[in-house]
Amino acid sequence: MIDTDALQAAFTLLAGSWQPWLVVIPGLLIGLFAGAIPGLQISMAMAVFLPLTLYMDFLSAMLFLTAIFTGGTFGSGIPAILMNIPGTSSAIATAFDGYPMARAGRHNEALGLSLGASSIGTAVGYGILLCLIAPLSTAVLKLGPSELFVVVLWGITLIALLSGKQLWKGLFAGAIGLLAGTVGMSAIGAIRGTMGIPDLLDGIPTVPAMIGLFAASELFSLSNQPYLVADEASRRVNFKKLMRGFTSAFRYPVVVLRGSLIGALVGAVPGVGSSVSNLVSYAETKRHDADPDSFGKGNPKGVLASESANSSSEGGSMVTLLALGIPGGGGTAVMLAAFSMHNITGGPRFIREQTDIVYAIILANFVQVLLLIIVGLLLLRVLAAVVKVPLRVLVPSVLMLAVLGAYGLTGTMAGPFTVLGFGALGWWMRRHGYSIPAIVIGLLLGGMTEGELIRTYQISGGDIAFLWNRPITLIMMALLFASLGLRPLLNRLQRWI
Amino acid sequence: MLRRLDWSHLALLAFFAVVVGWYLFDTMQASRRIENLIFVVPLAGFALLLATIAAVRVVLDTHAPAPPVTEASAERETSVVAPLADTDEPDAIVVTSRAPLSGTTIALMFAFAVYVSAMDTIGFDIASVLFLGIALWIQGERRWLLLLAYTPLFALGAVWGFKKMLPYPMPTMLF
Numbered sequence: 201m202i203d204t205d206a207l208q209a210a211f212t213l214l215a216g217s218w219q220p221w222l223v224v225i226p227g228l229l230i231g232l233f234a235g236a237i238p239g240l241q242i243s244m245a246m247a248v249f250l251p252l253t254l255y256m257d258f259l260s261a262m263l264f265l266t267a268i269f270t271g272g273t274f275g276s277g278i279p280a281i282l283m284n285i286p287g288t289s290s291a292i293a294t295a296f297d298g299y300p301m302a303r304a305g306r307h308n309e310a311l312g313l314s315l316g317a318s319s320i321g322t323a324v325g326y327g328i329l330l331c332l333i334a335p336l337s338t339a340v341l342k343l344g345p346s347e348l349f350v351v352v353l354w355g356i357t358l359i360a361l362l363s364g365k366q367l368w369k370g371l372f373a374g375a376i377g378l379l380a381g382t383v384g385m386s387a388i389g390a391i392r393g394t395m396g397i398p399d400l401l402d403g404i405p406t407v408p409a410m411i412g413l414f415a416a417s418e419l420f421s422l423s424n425q426p427y428l429v430a431d432e433a434s435r436r437v438n439f440k441k442l443m444r445g446f447t448s449a450f451r452y453p454v455v456v457l458r459g460s461l462i463g464a465l466v467g468a469v470p471g472v473g474s475s476v477s478n479l480v481s482y483a484e485t486k487r488h489d490a491d492p493d494s495f496g497k498g499n500p501k502g503v504l505a506s507e508s509a510n511s512s513s514e515g516g517s518m519v520t521l522l523a524l525g526i527p528g529g530g531g532t533a534v535m536l537a538a539f540s541m542h543n544i545t546g547g548p549r550f551i552r553e554q555t556d557i558v559y560a561i562i563l564a565n566f567v568q569v570l571l572l573i574i575v576g577l578l579l580l581r582v583l584a585a586v587v588k589v590p591l592r593v594l595v596p597s598v599l600m601l602a603v604l605g606a607y608g609l610t611g612t613m614a615g616p617f618t619v620l621g622f623g624a625l626g627w628w629m630r631r632h633g634y635s636i637p638a639i640v641i642g643l644l645l646g647g648m649t650e651g652e653l654i655r656t657y658q659i660s661g662g663d664i665a666f667l668w669n670r671p672i673t674l675i676m677m678a679l680l681f682a683s684l685g686l687r688p689l690l691n692r693l694q695r696w697i
Numbered sequence: 698m699l700r701r702l703d704w705s706h707l708a709l710l711a712f713f714a715v716v717v718g719w720y721l722f723d724t725m726q727a728s729r730r731i732e733n734l735i736f737v738v739p740l741a742g743f744a745l746l747l748a749t750i751a752a753v754r755v756v757l758d759t760h761a762p763a764p765p766v767t768e769a770s771a772e773r774e775t776s777v778v779a780p781l782a783d784t785d786e787p788d789a790i791v792v793t794s795r796a797p798l799s800g801t802t803i804a805l806m807f808a809f810a811v812y813v814s815a816m817d818t819i820g821f822d823i824a825s826v827l828f829l830g831i832a833l834w835i836q837g838e839r840r841w842l843l844l845l846a847y848t849p850l851f852a853l854g855a856v857w858g859f860k861k862m863l864p865y866p867m868p869t870m871l872f
Contacts, residue, residue, distance in 0.1 A: 255862060368747055375744040376713060379720060382737055390728035392737070393720045420806055423836060424799040593843070596832030597851060599809060600825055603816070604859045611865040613817050620813045624806060631798075632706045650736040657735055 201349025203334050203555050210559035213259065214567075220260040220560075227267025228575050235275025236266070236583045237594065238285045240418075242272030243530025247414040248598060250407055250534055250541075251605035262561045263568075265538055266514070269531050270568050273474060273511050274318040274576060278583050281310045281503070290474035290510040293482035296503030297495060302652040306500050308438045311584075312445020313500050314507045315576045317456050319569045320449065321378075321508035324460035325467065325515020326565045329522075333558060336523045337551035343672065345655035348524075350676040352649045355470035355526045357680055359638045367684070370635040377639035380404055381646015387654055392589070399614040406644055407537045408618035410607040413636050414530060415602045419595045421630055437581040448500065455485050455501045459508030466509070467516025470528035470641075474513035481509030515565075516549055522558060524550055526645065530637050536644055541609075702759045705798075707752060714748045717741050804835045820870035821860075825852040 214220065234245030246268050253261035276287030281298035294314060301310040343351070356378070360370025383393040384403035394400040443501035450457060459481040466477035486495045495502050517528045525546030527533040539546045544554075551558050606615035627634055660666030667673055721741040727733060812828035830848040838844060853871070860867045 256799055279794070304771060368751065372713075372744060372747045372751065375747065376717070379717065379737065379740055381746065383720075386727070387728055387734050388728060388732045390724070390730075390733045392724045392727050392733075416809075420802055420809075423805045424801040590838075592836035592838050593833065593847070594807070595836060596829050599832070600812075600829055601855060603813060604821070604825070604855055607821075607867065608859055608863050610864070613813075616813045616816065620810055623809070627802075628709050630704075630706075632709055653736050654732050657731070662731075 201331055201335060203314070203559075206555035207559050207563075209556035210563050213556055213560045214564055220257075220263050220564065221567075222563070223256060223260050223264040224267045224571060225575065226567065227264040228271035228572055229579075231268035231271025231273075232575065232579065232583055233276040235272035235291075236278045236289045237591075238279050238283075238287050240594070240598075241288055241414065241530065242269060242290075243534055244275070244415040244418050244598075246531055246534040247407075247411045248602050248605060250537060252413070253538050254541060254609065255573030258544060259557055259564075260559055261538050261542060262535065263564050265493075265531075265535050266518075266561065267568055267571075268366075269514050270318075270322055270511070270565070271575075272531075273514060274315060274507070274572060275583065276510075277314040277318070277503075277507055277547065278311065280316060281312055282307060282584060288475075290478055290513070291506065292475075293478040293506035294503055295507070296482060296509075297497070297499050298506075298573040300496065300498035301500070301503065301646055306498065309445035309448070310503055311437070311580055312442040312447075313449050313503045314445075315442075315451025315573065315580075317459065317504040317507035318447045318511040318576075319573050321458050321460045321511030322514060323566060323569045324457065324508075325464045325512030326518075326569075327515070328461075328464045328512075329515040329518050330559070333522060333551060333562070335554065336519065337548040340548040341552065342524050343548075344670065345652040345659065346667065346670050346673045347676060349649060349652040349656055350438075350673050351524060351679065352526060352652070352658060354432055354676055354680040354683065355520075355528070356638060356642055356645070357526075358470045358683055359529070360635060366633065369633055370638050373629065373635045373638040374642045377642020378646040378649060379642075380409075380639070381406075381643045382650050387651060399610075399612065403647065404643065405610055405614060405618050407541065407609050408615040409457055409622045409643060410534065410640050411602050411606055412619040412622030412624075413626040414534075416599060416619055417626025417630055417636065419599050419602075420623060420627040422591050423595050437584050439492045439577070439584070442577060442580060449504060451517070452501055452504055455504045456508045458484060458488075460504045460512040461661055463509035463512030464516040464519075467513025468519045468528070469516075470520055470526060471533075473517055473529040474510035475529075477509040477513045477516075478506040480565075481505045494642060520615050521546060523548060525550070525572050525648070527641055530640070533637065533640050533644055585642050700759050703755050706755050708753045710748045710755070714745060714752075717744045717748070721745075801837070802833060805832055808832050808835060817868055820868050822853055822856045822869045822871045825856050828852075 208288075230245055230249060231242060234240045234242055247266055249264070249268065249296055253264060256264060265431045272288070272619075273290055276291040277294040277298065278287065280286040280291040280295035281302050284295050284299040286295050298310045298314065301307065345690075356374040357371070360374045361367055381403070384401050385391055391401065399405070462481040462484060463474065463477040466688070467473050482495075482502060482505045485501055486492045489495065489501060514531075517532045520526055520528045521532040521535060525536070525539075527536045536546060539550075544550060603616045603619055606619045607613070609615050624638075630636065656666075718741075721738065724733065724737045724741075762782055808828060808831050812824055816824035826849050828850045830844055833848065856867070856869060857872060860869060860872070
């Protein structure tokens with residue numbers, strides 16, 4: 201199950217140099233702050249800081265981005281507990297019981313529980329990834345171009361289904377993204393959609409476009425928002441009580457482990473991730489509890505269920521990213537962009553050839569859990585105050601950094617202009633409820649999807665009967681159509697909670 | 698009372714329809730080989746179909762009665778993250794996508810567009826200081842100390858940091 205030679209090599213890789221570790225604490229801090237400030241998304245923070253990874257080796261880049269991811273997931277629970285405002289959608293269920301606990305003066309305990317559950321959840325998620333990644337890559341290697349083509353379409357359909365209220369808007373955004381991903385020189389050398397601009401020959405610059413769609417458009421939307429917080433964050437953080445809450449997370453192993461397993465499983469499904477896993481885990485914990493009526497009134501198990509699930513989703517989403525090279529959401533989409541910036545193509549071949557690096561990323565995340573505990577415990581006092589940072593200062597400052605970062609990526613004004621164009625487009629799309637992750641992932645995967653379809657056509661000679669000999673393709677197509685029923689299921693889950 | 702026609706949504710759909718239609722035409726002009734068309738043509742057709750259906754729905758929506766404006770719905774329109782306090786309604790936690798169009802947002806986007814267009818000419822440092830100061834002002838910041846101290850320190854610090862880090866030239870005026 202685990203390639204022990206590669207595991208040993210990963211240990212050597214991590215122990216042999218202190219350089220990759222330098223970026224972990226800054227990454228955790230960025231994530232914690234971005235998660236703690238309501239309105240800022242983790243994927244936005246990852247996109248804004250993505251240009252910095254150009255100056256890192258691949259391992260450091262991945263550690264930096266996963267540290268932002270880990271820190272952000274925990275950070276988003278802080279305003280959920282203190283002010284009933286989830287920092288991101290992954291902490292929605294945390295607020296259900298975290299806020300009533302805070303109102304009852306038990307905010308230290310709730311924050312401690314959240315940190316404990318996040319740490320265990322992250323560790324379990326990456327533990328599962330460690331065990332599954334090698335066998336999964338062997339299985340995925342057996343997939344041909346037709347299967348990979350359907351997998352991408354399925355992934356985008358799931359994202360379209362679950363990231364908005366109306367299916368067609370998600371599908372439309374995904375289709376636009378896929379088309380945008382094919383701009384430039386095609387596989388046969390035809391030049392499409394460049395308008396004579398040489399910068400577009402290699403396609404639309406994906407990372408600046410992503411910064412525009414994830415960061416700039418969100419910042420434009422936030423621009424007319426005042427303080428989100430007024431008075432309630434003034435609750436004092438007490439280290440002793442915090443520690444007591446942290447240790448009591450270990451008193452409910454079944455809740456935390458169930459939450460972690462649900463998180464890893466749900467997180468692996470593209471489009472679902474931590475936004476849904478925290479709700480599913482909360483619902484399951486409430487259903488199994490002897491006193492379900494106590495949920496929503498300050499039951500610590502509610503906080504544990506939500507936080508363990510949203511944290512373990514990170515490991516789950518990495519399964520899809522590493523095994524298939526398909527990002528399941530905003531955070532992993534940014535990681536995929538980091539792959540391409542380092543000339544690495546994610547997928548089974550990468551896992552087979554660079555198993556030591558994959559294991560090193562996973563192992564480093566176990567250490568990140570310990571660092572998260574230390575940084576979290578030390579900084580919760582500051583983080584409880586940072587939720588009050590006015591957006592009017594943050595919005596222009598982050599916009600400026602986004603533009604400088606985009607210039608840093610391209611070295612020409614193409615980067616900043618791409619941020620501007622896609623930022624405005626993303627803002628317009630957000631206003632009408634179109635899925636931003638769907639268009640970004642489409643943009644990232646458009647070229648690959650077209651390539652797989654062309655290969656399928658070449659192998660089959662254009663004969664559709666070829667598909668009858670590809671049962672996995674047919675099963676995946678059936679799953680694609682079956683998954684169209686997921687949205688009503690999710691709506692029912694939300695109503696039931 | 699009937700709903701008002703959502704012109705902004707229609708304009709977005711028209712924009713995408715024109716861009717997709719043009720891209721389809723450009724792709725077909727580039728090469729008629731099946732490898733060039735196999736993905737783009739059906740996908741563009743699908744996108745155009747969805748855009749048409751969506752446009753029809755937007756128009757038909759004007760014939761539906763407008764929902765009554767309640768205090769809760771008005772609150773949700775104006776907040777990015779609707780607070781959960783004292784509510785058991787799951788929808789209240791959904792991040793709303795339709796914030797009202799405000800002069801602040803338009804002014805900020807305009808300032809951002811000018812910033813990006815001018816930075817190559819007047820230098821990244823000067824442009825960044827001006828953009829940050831003006832954007833803070835647009836956003837409603839009126840504390841002079843913050844405007845006069847934070848703006849140059851943060852903007853120049855960031856530009857200097859990027860200039861030192863980047864392997865290619867970054868046009869600046871001051872350093």
